[in-house]
Amino acid sequence: MTGPDAPAALRATGLGFRYRARSGWALRDCEFTVPSGRITALVGRNGAGKSTLLHLAGGLLHADSGEIRVLDAVPGTSEARARVALLTQDKPLYPRFTVADTLRMGEKLNSTWDQVAAERTVCEGGIPLTARVGELSPGQRTRVALALALGKRPELLLLDEPMADLDPVARGEIMAALMAEAADRGMSIVLSSHVLPELEQTCDWVLLLKDGRVELSEDADALRESHVILTGHADQADPLAGRHTVVHRRTAGRQTTALVRQHGPLHGDWHVEQPRLEDILVGHLQAADADDMVRTAAAERTEAAA
Numbered sequence: 394m395t396g397p398d399a400p401a402a403l404r405a406t407g408l409g410f411r412y413r414a415r416s417g418w419a420l421r422d423c424e425f426t427v428p429s430g431r432i433t434a435l436v437g438r439n440g441a442g443k444s445t446l447l448h449l450a451g452g453l454l455h456a457d458s459g460e461i462r463v464l465d466a467v468p469g470t471s472e473a474r475a476r477v478a479l480l481t482q483d484k485p486l487y488p489r490f491t492v493a494d495t496l497r498m499g500e501k502l503n504s505t506w507d508q509v510a511a512e513r514t515v516c517e518g519g520i521p522l523t524a525r526v527g528e529l530s531p532g533q534r535t536r537v538a539l540a541l542a543l544g545k546r547p548e549l550l551l552l553d554e555p556m557a558d559l560d561p562v563a564r565g566e567i568m569a570a571l572m573a574e575a576a577d578r579g580m581s582i583v584l585s586s587h588v589l590p591e592l593e594q595t596c597d598w599v600l601l602l603k604d605g606r607v608e609l610s611e612d613a614d615a616l617r618e619s620h621v622i623l624t625g626h627a628d629q630a631d632p633l634a635g636r637h638t639v640v641h642r643r644t645a646g647r648q649t650t651a652l653v654r655q656h657g658p659l660h661g662d663w664h665v666e667q668p669r670l671e672d673i674l675v676g677h678l679q680a681a682d683a684d685d686m687v688r689t690a691a692a693e694r695t696e697a698a699a
């Protein structure tokens with residue numbers, strides 16, 4: 394179901410998770426809603442918590458605090474499993490099975506199985522149905538795992554860096570197939586990726602994690618409309634920060650370039666450019682770094698003073 398009454402694809406309230414009771418929080422106080430029918434880019438630096446979040450949404454891990462819901466269902470329940478497919482980085486498949494055996498298994502396990510969609514995903518990659526999974530390249534295995542996920546006809550597809558080992562042509566084909574599925578059936582997709590240019594044309598929602606916390610959960614067009622890249626004399630930069638949010642700023646000599654989230658009209662002599670989604674994401678990721686450096690420096694000062 395899509396439309397205004399459709400359940401959110403993902404909804405988290407106070408979500409927290411740590412791998413061991415005494416270890417740090419991999420996710421902390423996460424609060425966000427991803428509407429259904431969206432293709433969501435899940436981004437963040439290494440270790441930000443993307444895989445952990447997808448594993449929680451897929452029911453492979455369980456929250457230590459708060460909760461997460463997938464299409465209003467509790468992850469891991471039979472209701473959620475029937476409607477949600479998760480493709481993890483390790484892509485567990487049986488190496489001794491042929492591709493045809495693997496798809497047959499998908500058919501047995503899923504009442505909504507679509508053999509045509511599954512076979513199309515495999516065959517577009519030139520993978521024979523008679524090939525043994527253990528003899529396929531990692532990229533080919535990724536395609537088979539995707540075929541299993543798509544054959545299930547999920548309402549929500551969770552993908553943890555699915556394209557990492559695919560060649561550029563295969564990446565384009567798979568992205569096109571995913572977008573077609575999303576457009577035809579209103580399937581929601583949450584896709585973690587470090588390849589930001591690829592997300593520009595495909596994703597219409599952004600979920601950005603920073604250090605286990607949610608930094609952005611927002612419509613991609615709204616992000617584009619609210620941000621600008623400003624270049625101008627460095628003297629103007631401080632007053633700018635009083636009125637707008639300076640996400641990231643780089644100064645070389647007397648010139649400053651800043652990614653700014655604009656709140657109201659701009660004053661000053663600035664050259665204004667509209668950023669691409671990639672610029673916005675990189676700016677927010679760099680801001681995360683800068684904040685970390687400030688926190689680390691403060692912690693070091695406290696330690697030195699003690």
Ligand SMILES: Nc1ncnc2c1ncn2[C@@H]1O[C@H](COP(=O)(O)OP(=O)(O)OP(=O)(O)O)[C@@H](O)[C@H]1O
Binds near residue numbers: 438
């Ligand atoms: N199995 C594990 N045991 C203990 N800690 C873990 C485990 N897996 C991840 N972590 C920790 O949890 C945090 C979040 O890791 P996670 O894998 O979710 O990040 P990520 O954003 O997916 O990273 P990447 O982009 O590198 O894949 C990190 O601090 C990581 O060290």
